[in-house]
Amino acid sequence: MINTRDILETIHMIKDENLDIRTITMGISLLDCISTDAKQACDRIYDKITRVAGNLVRVGYDIEKEYGIPIINKRVSVTPIAMIAAASGGDPVRFALTLDRAAKELGIDFLGGYSALVQKGFAAGDERLIRSIPEALSSTEFVCSSVNVGSTKAGINMDAVALMGKIIKESAQRTADACCIGAAKLVAFCNAPEDNPFMAGAFHGAGEPDCVINVGVSGPGVVRHALKECPDGDITDVADIIKKTAFKITRMGQLVAKEAAKRLNVPFGIVDLSLAPTPAVGDSVAHILEEMGLEHCGAHGTTAALAILNDAVKKGGIMASSHVGGLSGAFIPVTEDAGMIEAVRAGSLTIEKLEAMTAVCSVGLDMLIIPGDTPPEVISAILADEAAIGMINSKTTAIRLIPAIGKKVGEELNFGGLLGSGPVMKLNTASPEKFISRGGRIPAPLQSLKN
Amino acid sequence: MRAVITVVGKDMVGILAGVSGLCAECGANVIEVSQSILQDMFCMIMLVDMSKSSVKFSDFSDILQESGKKKGLVIHVMHEDIFNSMHRI
Numbered sequence: 001m002i003n004t005r006d007i008l009e010t011i012h013m014i015k016d017e018n019l020d021i022r023t024i025t026m027g028i029s030l031l032d033c034i035s036t037d038a039k040q041a042c043d044r045i046y047d048k049i050t051r052v053a054g055n056l057v058r059v060g061y062d063i064e065k066e067y068g069i070p071i072i073n074k075r076v077s078v079t080p081i082a083m084i085a086a087a088s089g090g091d092p093v094r095f096a097l098t099l100d101r102a103a104k105e106l107g108i109d110f111l112g113g114y115s116a117l118v119q120k121g122f123a124a125g126d127e128r129l130i131r132s133i134p135e136a137l138s139s140t141e142f143v144c145s146s147v148n149v150g151s152t153k154a155g156i157n158m159d160a161v162a163l164m165g166k167i168i169k170e171s172a173q174r175t176a177d178a179c180c181i182g183a184a185k186l187v188a189f190c191n192a193p194e195d196n197p198f199m200a201g202a203f204h205g206a207g208e209p210d211c212v213i214n215v216g217v218s219g220p221g222v223v224r225h226a227l228k229e230c231p232d233g234d235i236t237d238v239a240d241i242i243k244k245t246a247f248k249i250t251r252m253g254q255l256v257a258k259e260a261a262k263r264l265n266v267p268f269g270i271v272d273l274s275l276a277p278t279p280a281v282g283d284s285v286a287h288i289l290e291e292m293g294l295e296h297c298g299a300h301g302t303t304a305a306l307a308i309l310n311d312a313v314k315k316g317g318i319m320a321s322s323h324v325g326g327l328s329g330a331f332i333p334v335t336e337d338a339g340m341i342e343a344v345r346a347g348s349l350t351i352e353k354l355e356a357m358t359a360v361c362s363v364g365l366d367m368l369i370i371p372g373d374t375p376p377e378v379i380s381a382i383l384a385d386e387a388a389i390g391m392i393n394s395k396t397t398a399i400r401l402i403p404a405i406g407k408k409v410g411e412e413l414n415f416g417g418l419l420g421s422g423p424v425m426k427l428n429t430a431s432p433e434k435f436i437s438r439g440g441r442i443p444a445p446l447q448s449l450k451n
Numbered sequence: 452m453r454a455v456i457t458v459v460g461k462d463m464v465g466i467l468a469g470v471s472g473l474c475a476e477c478g479a480n481v482i483e484v485s486q487s488i489l490q491d492m493f494c495m496i497m498l499v500d501m502s503k504s505s506v507k508f509s510d511f512s513d514i515l516q517e518s519g520k521k522k523g524l525v526i527h528v529m530h531e532d533i534f535n536s537m538h539r540i
Contacts, residue, residue, distance in 0.1 A: 004496055068527055
C-alpha cells in the first residue's frame, strides 16, 4: 500500500493548504461556425459550444468527488471572435451575447475568447471588435476578452496600444456601478499563448485542434508550507523544495487533465504549471516570497525571490506533465493575493516594483486598481512598457488594470470571490501623451531573428 | 478501481467495525488496513476494492463522510490514483 505519510501529506495539502485544480478549460474551435450571415454564425456557435461542452461541468464535478480534489472553475475558451465576426461584419456584440447565453446554459464559470490578435496590424473585423469590448463586457456576465498587441516576432502595434488605453477605461466606466468589473474581464497581452486555460486571457488559438482540454493547477499554500519546514536552508535548498512541491502539484493536474480528457472524449492539451493565488488566507504567492525571508512583498530582493520561485515551479512541473503550456509560472495578481494586498496597503509594493517583477513572473501587471481619473494615454503607456518587457524577453506579459471610477489613491474596490479586493494604487502622473499619440509599430527586436 | 479511506478522530470503541461494516454494505472489499493511535487520536487508512461495489463512488464517499460526522470523525474517500500519481514516478 502507499506510504501512510504520503497519504496524509496529500490530504493535508488539499484540506489545509488550499491545493486545488484552478480550472479545467475546454478549448473549442469556432472556425467551422463562420458564416457571412451573423445570425447563422451565432446559431452555429451556440449549438457547437453547448454540444461539445455539454458534459464539462458534470465531468468536473464527478472527478472532484472521486479524486477528492477541488476543481474550482470549469471554463471554455473559443477561437478569437474577431476572426469569426470578420466574415459576417455587423455588430460583434451579438457574438458576445451568444457566448454568454451558451456559458449560462452550460453552467460554466467563464468563457474566454472575445479577442483579437493585432500584434502586426488590424485585419478585417479586428478594430470593430476591439471598439465593441466595453459594450460586450458590460452587457454579458461570463464573457472575458483579450487583445494581443505585440509579440517578439512582430514588434508592438502602437495604434492598438493607444486604442486599448481608451477601451480599458471605457470598460471600467460602463461598469462603474459594479466595481468597474468590465476592466477585470479584459487583458491586453504581448506574446499571448494560444492554449492558456486562465482567465481573463484564455482563447483558443487558430493552430489548436478542434477541441482540447487544458488544465491549470494552483497551490501557493502548499509551497509556502513546504518552505516553512525548512527555515534555515540556503537558497539552493529553497529552490529544491519548490521544485519538489511543484512536481507533486503538477502530477495532480496531469492526472485530472488526462481523466477529464478521457471522460469527455477530447484530446488532452496542456497542463499550465501555475501558482495561482486566491484572496483566501494561506493561498498567497506574496506570502511565499515573504517566507523566503522578505519582510514584505515589494521589498528590495522581491524580484530575485520571484525569479527563483518562477523558475523552480517550471523545473519541478515540467517533468510531472507530458505536455506543458499556457502561462506556466507564478502569477502576481494584486487583488487576488492576500499578501500582495497587505503589501500595497503597507506601502511596500508599488507599480514600479510590480513592473520589475513582471520581467520574471509568468505574466504581467495583473488586477491592479488605478485611480479612476487616469488618462487613457497613461494606461496605454503602462501597456507599452509591459509589452516591451515581453517583446524583448520573449515572454508573455500583459496588463489587467482596473480604473476605479470615482475613486482616488488609497480608496478601495471590492470585487468579491476569486477577484478579491484592494486599494487604488499610485501612478506616475507625468504625461506620455505625445509618445502614445505617435502611433505606428515598434519594430520587431533583434531577438526575433532566430532562424 | 481502488479507493483509499482515511479516518481520523478521537479513539472510541467500534470505529473499525463501523467503517468496515459500511464497506461491506456497499460491496467494497477491504484489501488492507493500517491503524495507529497517537495520544488518544485514532488514525486509520484503509485500501478497498470498489470494482464489485453496489453503489456509485460519489455516494459511497457521502455515506462514509456522513457516518463519520455523526461520530465526530473526519473521513475522506479518494481514488487511489491521486496518491499514486503524486508520490510515485
